[in-house]
Structures are given as structure tokens and as C-alpha cells.
Amino acid sequence: MAVIEVANLRKQYGEHVAVEDVSFTVERGEIFGIVGRNGAGKTTTVECVEGLRKPDRGKVSILGMDAERDADSIRTRVGVQLQQSQLPEKMRVDEAMALFASFYPNPANTDELLHDLGLAEKRRTPYKKLSGGQQQRLAIALALVGNPEIAFLDELTTGLDPAARRDTWHLIEGMRDRGVTVVLVTHFMEEAERLCDRLALVDSGRIVALDTPAGLVSRVDGGGDRLRFRPSTAFDDKLLTDLPEVTGVAHTASQVLVSGKGNLLQAVSATLTTHGIVALDLRVEQTTLEDAFLALTGRTLDGDNN
Amino acid sequence: MATRVEDRVTARPVSAKSGGMVGLGRLAGSEMRLMRREPGILWVIALPILLSVVFGLIPGTSTPSPDVGGGRFIDFYVPVLVCFVIAMMALNVVASALGTYRERGVLRRLAVTPVRPATLLLAQGLVSFTILIGVVAAMVLITGLAFHVPMPKQVFGFLLALVLAVASMFSIGLLVAALAPTGRAANGIGTVVMFPSVFFAGLWTPGPMMSDTIRGISEWTPLGAGSQAIQEAWMGTFPSLFHLAVPLGYTLVIGWVAVKKFRWE
Numbered sequence: 001m002a003v004i005e006v007a008n009l010r011k012q013y014g015e016h017v018a019v020e021d022v023s024f025t026v027e028r029g030e031i032f033g034i035v036g037r038n039g040a041g042k043t044t045t046v047e048c049v050e051g052l053r054k055p056d057r058g059k060v061s062i063l064g065m066d067a068e069r070d071a072d073s074i075r076t077r078v079g080v081q082l083q084q085s086q087l088p089e090k091m092r093v094d095e096a097m098a099l100f101a102s103f104y105p106n107p108a109n110t111d112e113l114l115h116d117l118g119l120a121e122k123r124r125t126p127y128k129k130l131s132g133g134q135q136q137r138l139a140i141a142l143a144l145v146g147n148p149e150i151a152f153l154d155e156l157t158t159g160l161d162p163a164a165r166r167d168t169w170h171l172i173e174g175m176r177d178r179g180v181t182v183v184l185v186t187h188f189m190e191e192a193e194r195l196c197d198r199l200a201l202v203d204s205g206r207i208v209a210l211d212t213p214a215g216l217v218s219r220v221d222g223g224g225d226r227l228r229f230r231p232s233t234a235f236d237d238k239l240l241t242d243l244p245e246v247t248g249v250a251h252t253a254s255q256v257l258v259s260g261k262g263n264l265l266q267a268v269s270a271t272l273t274t275h276g277i278v279a280l281d282l283r284v285e286q287t288t289l290e291d292a293f294l295a296l297t298g299r300t301l302d303g304d305n306n
Numbered sequence: 307m308a309t310r311v312e313d314r315v316t317a318r319p320v321s322a323k324s325g326g327m328v329g330l331g332r333l334a335g336s337e338m339r340l341m342r343r344e345p346g347i348l349w350v351i352a353l354p355i356l357l358s359v360v361f362g363l364i365p366g367t368s369t370p371s372p373d374v375g376g377g378r379f380i381d382f383y384v385p386v387l388v389c390f391v392i393a394m395m396a397l398n399v400v401a402s403a404l405g406t407y408r409e410r411g412v413l414r415r416l417a418v419t420p421v422r423p424a425t426l427l428l429a430q431g432l433v434s435f436t437i438l439i440g441v442v443a444a445m446v447l448i449t450g451l452a453f454h455v456p457m458p459k460q461v462f463g464f465l466l467a468l469v470l471a472v473a474s475m476f477s478i479g480l481l482v483a484a485l486a487p488t489g490r491a492a493n494g495i496g497t498v499v500m501f502p503s504v505f506f507a508g509l510w511t512p513g514p515m516m517s518d519t520i521r522g523i524s525e526w527t528p529l530g531a532g533s534q535a536i537q538e539a540w541m542g543t544f545p546s547l548f549h550l551a552v553p554l555g556y557t558l559v560i561g562w563v564a565v566k567k568f569r570w571e
Contacts, residue, residue: 050418072420080418085411090343095336102332103419146419 003028003150003181004049009058011044018044020205022058026150031172031182033199040117041205042185043154049183050080050152061275063149077106079148081139083155083185089128093119093138096127097145104146108171116171117141121274132159140168144175151175154185170197189289203297216292224261225286227268229279230254239275243267257283307374307495329421333429341399341433350394351441354387358445362453376512381456382513384449385540387444389471389507389533395438396475397496399504403430406489416571423570431476438472455493459542463535467545467553471532474553474560475503478528483566506530513537 001029004026011019019041023103026032034042045267048055049062051071060067062074071191074209087096097114099299101107114120117137122130131136136159143151174193175182192199193213201209209216237249245261245267265284272279307471339345358380361367367379374382402428407413413423449455458464486492506524508516516524524530533550535545 011364052417053412075420078418080415082411082415082418085415087411087412087415088340090340095339099332099336100419103329103421142415256482276343 001028002026003063004032004183005059005061006045006049007047007059009048009060009105010056011041011048011053012056018205019048019055022200022202022205022207024200024210025185026181028149028181029176029179030197031176031184031195033196034183034185034202034291035189035192035196035199036187036202037297038187040202042187042202043290044205045202046152046154046183046185050078051075051286052082059156077148078144078150078152079143079146080152081143081154081156083158085139086135087127087138090126092124092126093130094123096138097141100142101145106147108145108147110141110145113141113144116163116174133161133164136160137164137168141173144180146182150181150183152183152185155187156184157186157188157191165191191291200292201296209292209296213289214294217287220287220292220295224259225264225284227258227260227264227279227282227284229282231256231272232278232280233276235272235275235277239269239271243271307430317459319475325426327422327425329419330425330429333421333426335433337426337429337433338436339535343436347399347437350391350399351437353394354391354441355445357390358384358387358449362449362455366545368453372514374512377389377513379512381454382508382515382537384445384455386508386512386533387441387445388536389529390504390509391438391441391445392472392475392532393484393500393503393507393529395434395481396472397482397500398493400430400476400479401433401486401496402489402493404480405492407485408571411571417570428481434476435472442468455541458536458540460539460544463539463544464470467532467535467539467550470527470550470553470557471536473530474556476501476529476563477505477557477564481560481567484564484568503527504530515536526552528553560562 004024006025007023009019009022010017022041022045024032031249036042044053047053048058049060049067051074054068063077065074066101067074082185091099093114094110099251101110111120114123117140119134119137119141122134125134127135127138136156140153140156143153152295156172157168160168167192170183172182182195184192184195196213198210198212199216210217210221240246240249240258243260244266245262246258248259250257250259258264260268269279269282347374361380361383369385370376370378373379403560407426407430413426416423416426433531446457448454450457479496482495482499483492484496506527507518507529511517511520521530521534525534525548531549535553538549
């Protein structure tokens with residue numbers, strides 16, 4: 001059952017079209033990723049869905065209700081973590097939790113939530129005395145305090161150290177286990193690959209691909225492995241391209257790059273050995289979401305043209 | 307958070323708590339608590355009370371003098387100090403608090419909860435108004451009991467003039483918050499607007515000391531008219547309709563512009 005349906009969303013700022021003809025649905029209980037570079041239109045998209053921005057065109061329905069007409073009812077059932085939002089400097093952690101909990105008809109247990117997010121010790125700490133990571137975790141706690149059916153999390157691990165990032169991922173997985181639907185906006189591929197059931201790849205305001213992480217990866221070179229090595233002597237590519245496992249052979253100045261699937265490593269090594277060629281500095285590389293992003297948009301996440 | 311979503315959905319009254327003024331009480335309580343932690347608010351509370359006590363103790367301002375038409379300086383000055391509190395509250399406290407809330411994204415954050423961000427504005431205004439009334443009451447009582455400054459004689463007229471003066475100045479505070487890019491800028495603009503406001507209210511030339519020319523101009527400013535309305539009620543006559551109409555007009559016009567221009571992010 002779809003809990004979010006977005007159809008033909010469009011948002012323009014002056015001359016700049018931030019979001020163009022974006023459509024997707026999110027199923028109950030899944031973690032849905034909106035992934036792309038900074039400025040690709042991810043946040044604009046999700047803010048139109050949250051009701052923070054009014055789209056110029058398109059239809060958004062949430063939990064079967066019209067996002068605009070039934071906004072009041074929807075807001076009691078969704079939780080949002082915004083990318084840039086701070087609390088008053090002198091508001092303490094427990095005060096913020098109690099205040100936000102009071103807004104919702106069926107709030108979560110704030111003590112449990114603070115404990116889960118590792119903020120139990122910081123209960124009486126004013127907002128401005130929290131570290132960046134603690135502020136980020138408080139923002140997540142506030143997004144969850146209303147016991148939402150859908151949680152929108154925008155760049156939630158930005159500013160967290162690696163350990164805190166992994167803890168947060170664990171928390172998000174815990175939310176899925178409880179049946180909460182999560183919409184995750186991120187430019188961090190490892191996060192998307194690890195957490196998301198499905199993801200929409202956004203580039204220049206459009207969805208360029210929508211699939212499972214594995215599905216996206218399989219679009220690149222059939223999703224297989226790549227071997228990279230320096231051959232001891234020159235050899236004819238045909239040796240390798242004749243193998244059923246090999247889909248392509250490419251050369252750099254000193255290295256050979258073989259892509260393929262199945263038992264690639266074994267097949268290639270056996271053939272090379274038979275012909276007396278030694279593969280030096282042999283490395284096996286797997287196609288990642290990062291590669292898929294590059295292949296689908298022609299750009300890396302950092303914005304370099306390749 | 308132990309129950310699964312499906313169980314909760316059926317148990318939940320969907321529209322039991324949404325829209326309207328949800329959260330006003332909690333937000334007002336929270337605002338009051340945050341206000342207590344601001345060192346700046348102590349200044350707004352203590353300064354006018356301290357000033358009225360000082361003027362009550364100095365012989366030059368607490369005995370009749372020909373400079374103020376044979377009356378006592380302090381009798382004319384307490385109503386002016388009331389206007390001073392109003393100006394500080396509206397232009398420093400309210401304007402910078404609301405400007406800061408926008409700057410920090412607090413209003414945006416509230417926009418995605420069942421609470422409407424305007425509720426926070428209202429809660430802030432109510433808390434500031436409550437503190438203001440407390441300071442005014444303290445000033446009237448202290449100067450009345452300690453220095454025999456007469457209490458406002460026309461009580462209804464006094465309260466009406468007070469509320470209108472507050473409303474007009476809070477509208478200006480809201481406009482400053484609406485236009486200023488940051489909380490700090492709001493505070494700066496507020497301070498700049500503050501000086502003419504309290505000048506026309508008679509901070510430097512209370513009561514009869516103000517020249518007729520200046521008085522003529524001041525009647526057209528919200529706090530100048532408000533100050534004279536408060537003064538009139540204090541002396542025992544119902545304030546002139548003109549002195550009530552001016553702050554009312556500012557409230558309606560400035561308030562409308564501020565609401566139209568207010569940026570939530």
C-alpha cells in the first residue's frame with residue numbers, strides 16, 4: 001500500500017526550475033531514498049511533499065489524503081527532520097522533547113527516545129551547548145517524538161562522526177522494524193546503499209532512475225565485478241573477450257581493466273596462467289552505487305564532470 | 307514506541323488535535339521559561355522601576371517645581387516611563403525574539419508539526435505583554451506607596467490607552483521582525499526606532515516640558531499619542547478620542563503590513 005504518492009511535481013524559483021516532472025510512490029514500511037548531488041532538487045522535492053513548499057504543479061497525497069487540503073491531519077501523523085533548523089539557544093534537551101511531544105495526539109516515550117539516541121546524559125543541557133552531532137541526534141529525536149507513521153529525514157548524518165553515523169543508521173533500521181516508513185534524503189551513497197529499500201536518483205531536478213540499490217548497480221556493466229591488473233607481458237585482448245564471463249576489456253597506460261560477471265576472477269586467472277601471463281597488482285572491484293550514479297548522470301557526486 | 311503502526315492507526319482519533327491554536331499554552335510556558343534565562347529581560351524589568359525610584363528619591367524631581375508648571379516632575383514622569391517599558395518590550399524583546407526564531411529555522415520547524423508557526427508569535431507576544439503589565443503594575447504601586455504619585459484616576463481610560471499603545475508598538479516590533487534579515491539586525495533596527503518613539507513619548511521632555519511644536523508632531527506618532535492618552539487618563543479625564551485613534555490606526559495599518567510581509571524562513 002502506497003503511503004506517499006507524488007505525481008508530476010514541478011517547482012520553479014524565478015528562472016530556475018528546481019524540480020521538474022517528479023513522480024514516485026513510497027510503500028508503507030519501506031525506507032525510500034532520494035539521492036543526488038547538492039543542488040539537484042532533493043530538498044525542494046521533499047519539502048513539497050512535507051507541505052513546507054507549495055509546488056507549482058503536480059499532486060502529492062500522503063496516507064491517502066490530499067497534502068494541501070488535509071495538511072492538518074497529515075501533520076499529526078508524520079515527523080520531519082529539516083536540514084537547517086535550530087532550537088532556541090537556551091532550550092534544554094528535555095524541554096524541547098516535552099514541548100514537541102505535547103503537539104501530538106499520541107507521542108512516544110521521550111525518555112526511551114533520548115536513550116536510544118544516546119542523549120540521556122544530555123537531558124538538562126541547553127541546545128547551544130550540544131555538539132553538532134548531538135544537535136543532529138536531537139533533531140532526529142524530535143522528528144520521532146510524535147510517533148509518526150512516516151518520517152522525513154533530510155541529510156540526517158551530515159556532521160556526524162563515523163561512529164555516530166553508524167549508530168544513527170542502526171536507529172533508522174530499527175524504525176523500519178517498527179513499521180515506520182522513512183523517506184531519506186542524502187548525498188551520501190554508502191548510507192543510501194546500506195539503508196534504502198528503493199531509491200530515486202535525482203539530477204538537475206529530475207528523477208533519472210528509480211530502483212533498488214542492487215537494481216541500480218546492475219545497470220552498470222551488468223552489475224558485475226571488475227578486475228584491474230598489470231600484465232607481465234602484452235597479450236591479445238581476444239584471449240579474454242572470448243571468455244563467456246567477460247563483458248569488456250579496457251586499457252589504461254599500464255593496467256588492464258576487465259569487467260564481467262559470474263566467476264570472473266577464476267576464469268581470467270586460469271586463462272592468463274595457461275598463456276604464461278602473470279597478473280601483477282591484481283585487484284577485484286565491485287560496482288558500487290557511486291559507479292551507478294556516475295554512469296547514470298555522467299557526473300560524480302562531488303560535481304566533477306567526467 | 308513499542309506498538310506497531312497498524313495498531314496505533316486504528317486507535318488514533320485523526321483530527322482530535324489539529325489546526326487552530328494547538329500548543330499555545332505549552333509554547334507560552336516555554337517562552338516564559340526561556341525569557342527568564344535572558345539576562346537582557348532583567349534590564350527591561352529593572353531599569354524603569356529603578357528610574358522611578360531614583361526620581362522619587364531625588365529632591366529636585368520629587369518636589370513641586372516651576373519647571374513643570376508647579377507640579378512634581380515624578381508625577382509626569384511615571385506615565386512616560388510606562389511608555390518607555392512598552393517601547394523596550396516591543397522594539398527590543400519582541401522584535402529580536404521573533405527575528406531570531408525565523409533566522410534559526412524554529413518557525414520552519416514548527417510549520418511541519420501540528421502547531422502553526424503563528425502560534426509561537428502569539429505566545430511570544432502574550433508572554434511579553436504579561437511581563438510588561440507586571441512591570442507597569444510594580445511601577446505604579448512602588449511610586450504610589452513610596453512617593454505618593456497618584457494612581458491612574460480614570461482606570462478604564464488608562465487600561466484602554468495602555469492596551470492601544472502596546473498594540474501599536476508590538477505591531478511595529480512585528481514589522482521590524484518581519485523585515486530584518488536576522489535577530490541581531492532586528493535588535494539593531496528596533497533600537498534605532500526606539501529613540502524617536504521614546505523622544506515623542508516625552509522621555510527627555512515629560513509633561514508640560516515638551517514644546518507645543520514637538521507635541522503637535524508627537525500626537526501623530528503611536529507612542530506620542532499613546533503617552534498623552536495615558537497621561538490624560540492618569541490625571542482623571544477620559545483620553546481624547548484622537549489620542550486613542552492614532553495608536554489604533556497604527557496597530558491596524560502596521561499590523562496588516564507586518565502580517566503580509568512576514569517571512570517565515
